[in-house]
Structures are given as structure tokens and as C-alpha cells.
Amino acid sequence: MDDLLVQLHGREVQTTTGIVKFNTSRARVITFSEGISEKILRLIGDPNIAYILMMIGLAGLYFELAQPGAIFPGVIGSICLILAFFAFQTLPVNYAGFLLILLSAVLFLLEIKVVSYGLLGLGGVIALVLGSMMLFQGGEPAIRPDVKVLVPTIAAVSVFFITVTFLAIRAVSAKPKTGTPALIGEIGVIKEWSNGRGKVFVHGEYWNAIAEEKLEVGAEVEVVSVDRFLLKVQKKKMS
Numbered sequence: 001m002d003d004l005l006v007q008l009h010g011r012e013v014q015t016t017t018g019i020v021k022f023n024t025s026r027a028r029v030i031t032f033s034e035g036i037s038e039k040i041l042r043l044i045g046d047p048n049i050a051y052i053l054m055m056i057g058l059a060g061l062y063f064e065l066a067q068p069g070a071i072f073p074g075v076i077g078s079i080c081l082i083l084a085f086f087a088f089q090t091l092p093v094n095y096a097g098f099l100l101i102l103l104s105a106v107l108f109l110l111e112i113k114v115v116s117y118g119l120l121g122l123g124g125v126i127a128l129v130l131g132s133m134m135l136f137q138g139g140e141p142a143i144r145p146d147v148k149v150l151v152p153t154i155a156a157v158s159v160f161f162i163t164v165t166f167l168a169i170r171a172v173s174a175k176p177k178t179g180t181p182a183l184i185g186e187i188g189v190i191k192e193w194s195n196g197r198g199k200v201f202v203h204g205e206y207w208n209a210i211a212e213e214k215l216e217v218g219a220e221v222e223v224v225s226v227d228r229f230l231l232k233v234q235k236k237k238m239s
Contacts, residue, residue: 001029047136050087051145054101055157057081062105062161066112066168091143092136100131108161112168121165125158183207183223187236190219200233207231 005024012021034042043049060077064070088098107124114120132154136144145153188202193215200209200221209231215221221233 005029044083044087045090046087047091047143048145048149050084050091051132051135051149052153053080053087054084054098055153057084058101058105059157059160062108063164065109066164094134094136097131097134097136100127100134102131104128104131105161108165111165121162124161128158128161129154183226183231186223188221188223188231188233190215190217190221193217200231202231209233211235 005027008022009024010022012019014020044053057077057080060073060075060080062077064074064077104124104127107120107127110116111118111120111124132145132150183203186202188200188207188209190198190209191201191206192198196212197208197210198215198217200207202223208229209221211221211233213235215233215235220236222236223231224234225232
């Protein structure tokens with residue numbers, strides 16, 4: 001900087017108001033150092049960091065919606081998404097790309113509710129890739145996410161979405177293991193029986209039970225339905 005000031009001294013520049021001559025013989029260089037807040041805001045404004053924050057935000061909110069009650073992922077996701085929106089104010093964001101990324105999260109959520117045999121999940125991955133490629137299109141290369149950041153992030157988030165979707169589908173389709181719904185389909189043994197009703201030992205407990213067919217003490221039965229504290233049973237089918 002000092003050498004530059006020496007070279008500028010005495011140079012003339014043509015302006016709209018005439019010729020201006022530089023006098024930098026007594027010029028001083030004053031350096032302003034960044035505070036902690038400026039450093040944090042500059043870091044958030046980096047396109048690579050902004051993109052990662054957005055993906056973490058969407059992943060956190062997706063996990064919270066797919067597995068309600070986790071709380072922590074939803075809180076972290078919300079914070080990261082707000083920080084990403086803050087960074088987008090200073091970046092040339094293509095909101096069509098952002099909407100495609102948002103659509104990918106919606107498609108993964110629908111995969112849990114709708115039986116699509118993986119088509120919705122595949123559509124989510126495609127929307128995620130296209131949206132990420134379009135997100136910062138139109139800006140200078142220096143203000144776009146680096147490919148070395150983009151590709152691993154897309155891969156990691158896609159695997160995360162697919163894994164959470166798989167776990168959510170398995171949890172929804174799994175047979176209940178606690179409470180009265182877990183009794184349906186269980187096999188028990190009749191301990192007392194008379195006139196179409198009696199007591200059945202099932203799931204480690206004694207239950208009052210009724211049946212529409214003729215049964216005897218000692219017979220194995222299968223639970224058909226549960227009405228509060230009363231079981232409806234039928235004779236165990238031979239496998």
C-alpha cells in the first residue's frame with residue numbers, strides 16, 4: 001500500500017470537471033479491523049456457508065415433521081434456515097431453485113404418507129439436485145457454492161432424507177408393541193370358560209374374553225379385537 005501511494009503521487013486523472021492531480025505525499029493508511037459481529041456476518045454471507053445452512057435447516061425441519069416430538073432438530077433447523085435467508089439478501093439467489101429444493105422436502109414427506117414405491121423419493125432427489133444447481137445461477141462464479149461443497153452436501157442430504165423417510169415408513173407400518181392394539185393377533189390360552197365367555201391368559205396377563213364359537217379350557221386362541229378391557233377371541237388357526 002505504501003508503494004502504491006508513492007506511485008500515485010503527482011499523477012493526473014481526467015475527470016468530468018477537469019484534470020485532477022494526486023497529492024499523496026502526506027497520505028496515511030488507516031486500517032479498520034473487523035469486529036466479531038462483522039466476522040460472523042461475513043462468514044454467514046459466504047455462498048458455501050449459506051447453502052449448507054439452508055440444507056441443514058430443511059433437513060432439521062423435515063426430521064421434525066417426519067418424527068414429531070424430537071424438538072431439537074426443529075429448533076436447529078429453524079435457526080439455520082433464518083440465517084440462510086439472511087445471507088440470501090446479499091447473494092444473487094434464484095428462487096426457482098429454492099422452490100425446487102423445498103419441493104424435494106415435500107416429496108420426501110409425501111413418500112411417508114403415499115405408497116409410491118420410491119417414485120416420490122426419486123422425484124425428491126431429482127428436485128434437490130436441480131434446485132441446488134439453479135440456486136445461485138446468474139451470479140459471478142465467485143459468489144456461487146463451490147462444486148466441492150455442492151456435491152457432498154447434496155449426497156449427504158439425499159441420504160439423510162431417504163434414511164429418515166425409510167425409518168418413518170417402517171415406524172408407521174410396524175405392528176404396535178405396547179397398549180391394547182399390541183394384543184391384536186396375540187396367542188393366548190383359555191383358563192376359565194363358560195357360555196361363550198371367560199378368562200384368557202395372553203401377553204403375560206389375565207383378560208376377560210368372549211367368543212362366537214365353542215371353546216374349551218386349555219385351548220389356544222387368537223385375539224381378534226379389543227374393547228376396553230374385554231377381548232374378542234377365536235380359535236387359533238392351524239399354520
